[in-house]
Amino acid sequence: MDTCSADLSLRLRQQAILSEFGVEALRGDDVDVLLQRAAELCAEGMGAQFCKALEYLRAEDTLLVRAGIGWAPDVIGRARVGADLASPAGFALKTGRPVISNHLAEETRFRTPQLMAEHGIRRAINVLIENRDGAFGVLEVDDTREGMFGEADIAFMQGFANLLGGAIERQRTESLLRAALARQDLLAREMSHRVKNSLAIVASLLALQARSAEAGPDGEAVRAALIDARSRVEAIAGVHDQLWRQGDGEGDAVPGEIDLAPFLQTLTANLQSGAPRHRLVCTVAPLRIAADLAIPIGLLVNELVTNAIKYAYPEASRPAGGEIRVRTALAEGRLVLDVADDGVGLPEDFDIARATRSLGMRVIANLGRQLGATLTTPRDGPGAHFHLAVPLPG
Numbered sequence: 001m002d003t004c005s006a007d008l009s010l011r012l013r014q015q016a017i018l019s020e021f022g023v024e025a026l027r028g029d030d031v032d033v034l035l036q037r038a039a040e041l042c043a044e045g046m047g048a049q050f051c052k053a054l055e056y057l058r059a060e061d062t063l064l065v066r067a068g069i070g071w072a073p074d075v076i077g078r079a080r081v082g083a084d085l086a087s088p089a090g091f092a093l094k095t096g097r098p099v100i101s102n103h104l105a106e107e108t109r110f111r112t113p114q115l116m117a118e119h120g121i122r123r124a125i126n127v128l129i130e131n132r133d134g135a136f137g138v139l140e141v142d143d144t145r146e147g148m149f150g151e152a153d154i155a156f157m158q159g160f161a162n163l164l165g166g167a168i169e170r171q172r173t174e175s176l177l178r179a180a181l182a183r184q185d186l187l188a189r190e191m192s193h194r195v196k197n198s199l200a201i202v203a204s205l206l207a208l209q210a211r212s213a214e215a216g217p218d219g220e221a222v223r224a225a226l227i228d229a230r231s232r233v234e235a236i237a238g239v240h241d242q243l244w245r246q247g248d249g250e251g252d253a254v255p256g257e258i259d260l261a262p263f264l265q266t267l268t269a270n271l272q273s274g275a276p277r278h279r280l281v282c283t284v285a286p287l288r289i290a291a292d293l294a295i296p297i298g299l300l301v302n303e304l305v306t307n308a309i310k311y312a313y314p315e316a317s318r319p320a321g322g323e324i325r326v327r328t329a330l331a332e333g334r335l336v337l338d339v340a341d342d343g344v345g346l347p348e349d350f351d352i353a354r355a356t357r358s359l360g361m362r363v364i365a366n367l368g369r370q371l372g373a374t375l376t377t378p379r380d381g382p383g384a385h386f387h388l389a390v391p392l393p394g
Helices: 003-027 031-046 088-095 114-118 151-180 184-211 217-246 260-273 291-311 359-370
Strands: 050-057 062-069 080-082 099-101 123-131 134-143 257-259 279-283 288-290 323-331 334-341 374-376 385-391
Touching: 003 031, 003 151, 003 184, 003 217, 003 359, 031 050, 031 062, 031 134, 031 151, 062 088, 062 134, 080 088, 088 099, 088 123, 088 134, 123 151, 134 151, 151 184, 184 217, 257 260, 257 291, 260 279, 260 291, 260 323, 288 291, 291 323, 291 334, 291 359, 291 385, 359 374
Parallel strands: 279 323
Antiparallel strands: 050 062, 050 134, 062 080, 099 123, 123 134, 257 288, 323 334, 334 385, 374 385
16 A cells, blocks of 8 residues: 555544544543544554543642553543643643654753653644633643654644533533533533534534645545534434424423434424435334434434435436435334335345444444444335434333
8 A cells, every 4th residue: 555545544534533433522521531532533544653631730730640541550630740831741832733743862942741651651732722712731641653744644633632521512502501500401502502613623624624625536535524524423423413402301301311303303304404305204103202212213214315305316317316314113012113215225135234434334333332222124115224223221
């Protein structure tokens, strides 16, 4: 594989990892778990040995290693790094600018923190984690091997830092609102506002990166991957917007529950507005379910319908498009969801359990596992048919 192809493959993999973490950041409710997951995925995407998330302790003007991968067992939650300008992490924190140091031993700008020296770190890259509350800390990737961190790595890491900053802000907001507010609808509206704003920023960053992708085959592939990642972020924002608009806890409704019928009908109507060639039909049984169940169901419907819009009716052979059906029913204590079309259908050898090359199929499979659902693809018509059976709480 030549250098250009290898770099393209790396950047596409990084975008897939970033998109995957975006879903986790949106749903996560434990800061330490999110920081640890970010460190693991960030190191994986960079092909690096070490990564750490540092929290700024203002009273002490120092940085605490809150989470990380590759470090000795006694580092996490205990080790501290200087927050002054002579430290790479401290410089990123105090100036707000990313820092790359590919030759720590020869650095004249910074000293090498003792923690990094003890682990033989040769190069490091730091980005700021911040939100509207200010600077939370720094995300840092390190390696003992020779090599070069570059500007593209900063963009990847800053994506993680932005998602972390938004998630931390959301969790702090939730904690404050739970203590101060008695009504669930006010909490939901505030959460929705903040989540949508945070995701809008991420979507805008992806759009800017897509527009700046260089011309040519490689640039087109990068642009397509960025646009795809942006569409998923926007879909998640849309799901939360529709969910919390309807989950206001008024009347006889139980707080934290939502009527699935208007929720999926609105979601489908939004998808229809972007697919004028097709006819989307949504038939949903009235059912109130928990918000935590509605979110992955909404994301599944979005992913399945979007796939059908893209692939079921190729414009070259079916310029008029076709019908895509969404249907739910109740059967033996389960919610049954079907998304079907009359298009070209799935490949003969298609197996949802092994369809891991497509990010969309991986998202669908992961959401199905999260729901504890059974996902099958019945061959009962001319097109594709996805059948999901979700167990409901007793």
